[in-house]
Amino acid sequence: MPIYVESRQLVTPGDLIAEGDYIAGENTYAEDKKIYASRIGIVEYEDKKVNVVALRAFYIPRVGDIVIGTVVEVGFNGWTVDINAPYQAILRASDVLSRPFKPQQDELSQFLDIGDLIVAKITAYDRAHDPQLTVGEPGLGKITRGQIIRITPTKIPRVIGRKGSMISIIKKETNCQIILGLNGVILITGKSLEDEELAIMAIRKIEEESHTSGLTDRITQMLKEEKAKREENKNE
């Protein structure tokens, strides 16, 4: 059972990673007991399972994911929402209204119009059906203030960090409220524009250096330095 590519190595699509008694995990496929990569990424072994952490990928909806989407169409009994995935999501009118929806009385564009941003949760999705959203939980719904930034969806776990270490540091240091859409869209709401800018700077840095180790420490240091600099400027 030879391993052709060591852990943490970069592979391109079609690279033979391992042969024999292995299980093809994320971004890999098996043919004749051989495991190949199907995306460019970094190899990681998990017992018998071979994973490739993709460097380039797009968002694929999963039930339970929190996403941030843009309303692109107001329909007869719901909205079509672009969630940055290959499939457009559906948000039903009855979900937003929290009472039975009456097409004669209710004008849907009064609740959500084209271009509005929403934080939503995916309630249903499979190969045969487009993803369905809900906004009927605390923390979900229309976005009224804050800033939006978009990063590669594969890098969201890095922004979260181990057990949420990275994101909690950014939240603490910048006093911003941050909502991470798993589809690569991030909402940042702070008390001031400067706080928000600081958080954006940190997230951009994570995006750029996502494959490096010791990133959490460097982000903490950067945030502290930046804050000190800003304090000085204020005092002058």
Place this chain on the structure above:
Amino acid sequence: MSEKSEKLIDKKGVRLDGRKPDELRPIKLEVGVLSNADGSAYIEQGKNKILAAVYGPKELHPKHMALPDRMVLRCRYHMAPFSVQERKSPAPSRREIELSKVIREALEPSIFLEYYPKTGIDIFVEVLQADGSTRCASIVAASLALADAGIPMRDLVVACSAGKIDDTIILDLMDTEDKMGSADVPLALMPNLNAITLLQMDGTLTLEEFEKAVNLALEGCKKIYALQKEALKSKYVSVKEVEE
């Protein structure tokens, strides 16, 4: 023609541009050159200059084209009006429509089309400057653009042409060799799986000559494959160095 074709390769076996019969033109590859496309690549092979851009997978428009069990791959091969000596009409010609189909069919086996049903991928190949074997160069660039877009693939697709001029089998034909020579064999390959995805022949070859040409093209493909992988990885090498 016989008079002209005698000049295509001299007695020492040196071609018009100074190459040996089994030598490739210099190739330059770059990945991720366009920021607005989901994936992109640029190739310079000799005087060929080709851009490839990929969008998707996304919902397909018009919607009736969508298939319930797999993705739809659409490809547009287009030559810029300034890509050839005499201005080319920008409207798609018969040849361009055919090449669009050929490139699409060469790339299709490399993609896991069944992963995302009802969606589509658009590939745009823009030839900025043409100098022979553009279909092969286009496939090389388009395959890189697909990988750059993060589309799950079985393997990268490499392509290379071989042919015959003055009774010599040669690798990687340029424009004059294609026009004056007696045969052209473009070939596309998925190297790790050892699967040929495109094989055409224009002109006449004996069976032995054909076999020789195919083997030569396969050798060429393997050389280009190394460059292709290097180009794809180089985008992330700087990141890796920081880590170590």
